[in-house]
Amino acid sequence: MLLFFILGYLSLNLLVGWWASSKISSTEDFVLAGRGLSFGLSSMVTFATWFGSETMMGAPAEFIENGILGVIEEPFGAALCLILVGLFYAKIFYNLNILTFCDYFKLRYGVAAEYVSAFLMVPSYFGWIAAQLIAMGTVLEVVVGWPLYMGILISALLVMVYTLMGGMWSVSVTDFFHNILLIIGLIILTAIMLDKTGGFQPVIASTPQDFFRVVPKRFTLLESASYLTAWITVGLGSIPQQDIFQRVMASKDAKTAVRSSVTAGFLYLSVAMLPLFIALMAKYLHPELLQQDARMIIPNMVMEHTNTFVQILFFGALISAVLSTTSGAILAPASVIGENIIKPLYPKLTDRQLLFVIRCAIVVVTLASIWMATSRQNIFELVGESSAFSLVSLFVPLTVGLYWKKANTIGCIASMILGFGSWFICNFVWKTEFPASLIGLIVSWIAIYVGSYIPIKSLRS
Template sequence: MALNVPGLIVMAGFYLVILCTGIWASMRSKKEEKKCTGDGMEITLLAGRNINQLVGIFTLTATWVGGGFILGIAEATYNPTLGAVWALMPVPYVLTFFLGGFFFAKPMRENKYVTMMDPFQHKYGNVLSSALIFPALVADVLWVARTLVSLGGTMSVILDLSYIYSIIVSSVIAIIYTLLGGLYSVAYTDVLQLILIFVSLWVCVPFLLTNPHSLDISLTAYNQTFQAPWVGTVELDQAGKWFDDFMLLALGGLAYQAFYQRILSASSYTQAQVTCFASSAFCLVLGIPSVLVGAVAASTDWNSTRYGLPTPYDRGQAGSILPIALQFLTPTYVSIVGIGAVAAAVMSSMDSALLSSASLFSSNIYKNIIRKQASDREMQWVIRISVVVVGLAGTALTFLDSSVLVFWLVGVDMSYTIMFPQLVCVLFFKMSNGYGATVGLLTGIILRVMSGEPLIGLPPAIKFPGCRLDAEGKMTQFFPFRTAIMFISMASILIFSWLTYIIFNKGLLPERWDVFNTKRGIQPAVVPARGERRPRTGRIEDEAAAKQLLSTTSC
């Protein structure tokens, strides 16, 4: 294949528009900083908690509709061993947003937290919360790497361009506009990117459905005479694994900082709710084109195309089925439009991961632990440096593709099996304390490691019911073991929190041994004013005073 020059020109124009939009948004961010007499860090990280409703909906949707979303749904639908019923992402994401809007938005928004980790820091103190921040930071770095890898693979198919070059360019563009304007730049570029995703994918669908090499997808949905039906099935002995994957996607997303960055940027709890509910509908609509691409690919006689035999699945290229289908089943100009959708999806997720990790480090580690008296100007530079470091780290990891997959899997599992139960307990159970959180953290990590992981060749030391060899001969847990670990971790937090509260408040152990100070009583996590020195436990006694102090720092 020759280098696709027209495609390169179109992509260069796309990146230029995105960069200009980000720069324009950064100028707006600077204007808001001049108007505001409070905390400039909130302008950068949360757009002054006054982001436009429609912009908020677009940026939350774009964060979840990334390269993995578009490519993953098409891959699962095309894969003859899976099918569309295993393309889970759109429906679980609806549950994510509804649960987030109904239950999590209110305590996070009304306490005026800056990051997801604030309630941990305020209730458990700095030491334990630092241990919990680490997996969240790692997950964001790996999120950056995986999105860049998906873009590189797509460009290499359609443009015949080495994915290394596309990765570097995309990374540089995203880093520049994110560090210039913070959430303002991320949000307004997300608006443009989401529009491009929607238009580009739906432009490609008619050409795919009417190409001469594929059968009518309505005929191949359940018919096994041509190929495996693209709708797919969930056998009874696979139901546990299907349910586990569903819950991982639905609840794991509630433990990501990127989600709360959008919630906390809303001007009110009601606006945050509307943002969540509207975004769920957008996710469903944006998942349909990828399902159709996978269905068309599964209904295609590849021997009649320029691709030839063996099929993409037999060549181990099922993960690239979307760009392959665009390249060989649509005109060239249409495939170029399609790659614009993938590029937009990737960048909309990458910039979110960059700002998410920068928020955690700058607010929860640097400002609250390293330099509590850091000036506003100093914090702006810390945020920018954090964005650059995370971007470079994620880009560097793209050269270790297989290893990135391993760590990305660990990050997703950690957010569900460890971070989600911790977040539920710290927000909704006043009895939770540092002792229970520590036991829950260790329990979740140990059980997850001992459960094994076939993708990295780690055999299970604990075999749940239904554990057996899969189609590839790897020992796999078909029981919803990650969901079981999540509940066990949550139960550990609550039980040990209750036990230690009883032990110290009944005088069974000396008060001087109570490092988490449970004798002060079970109290909710309350956010202190920025820059105020916290007591040893990180709690503030007077909640009303804390909120009054904090209100003076917002615009």
């Protein structure tokens, strides 16, 4: 019955994609759902941005091992990101009437900055998508017994097909229903677990001292830097991400974009706490599950210690979360490839041809993500690296460009390249004890201010 339900649920997503394809008549329809989403639909779509594999599997594993301090990045940083987007960015970008974040870099800094931002933004998604595919493959491995690589491949092809058909309309409609199932499933599972544990009190009493600390015990330079990095990696690093931009900009007006983003942030923070406490209760009831993969503590607990009804609820919720995140994440870099890399090379492209290019890019992005998913298996690390990528290269020129008129093209490009380069060296070449993301961010800030006093007008062609 569980397998039948999962297959039926996946088939339903394809039907939604087929239905959504009838609403696509332009690139804007495909990328931004025609800018027609209501407050409720827009809030649900934006909420689904982050509720994926790291929320359901990666963060719970970190939480039961390291407590609150282990999950500052996710879900707290992720919720902070959505709230900041609503408060400081949504209205400005909505009124610009642009298709991608990289369009902003073209308007503000010129064509050269558009290209550099696009080439930096696209690869940042591969790790993020790979993390979602690993989660889906793991679910199918647990439920059906398929090898992980087969589950990854099937999941990727499914999401690719329904995203190809309906674009952001597919993402929006499926997200709405996914989230309803997700929230209901998690609430019911939490209630069942609370009944078995006798409430939160005995579970909380069993945790180590300082498990629920929100700030470090000591504020040495290194610990303070690590703590700050945990907040800003996703909290600031994911602000200049195309998937968030598309979800927020798909709103029917600027006011709805602002309200839906802030609402999604608070909704995310509340709902994302449920998997953390479900994992903690699972550890309390079945400590033997820790002898297996920690990220699988909730799926294994559900499979081994609950009835079929609860299994359907949980795996329906998990699949909902991962599908919602993956579809938007695949569409985002594909949109940038079409709009900001291919279109400038062929300015005579018709809107229909551009739409075809974006659909082809969806296939390319999916294949690249499949390769990364089969090469690396740590969901939490993949997600963190994806956000750090944009934090050190795109966040500073984006934000400074909005609020400092003197920022210029050379400052922007220097900020992107030097910020990314210093992070890459400190993270992969000469691994530093001081957080590489913070080093890259500092370099990026310095570079834009120094570079902006060097006028090179020829780059703004």
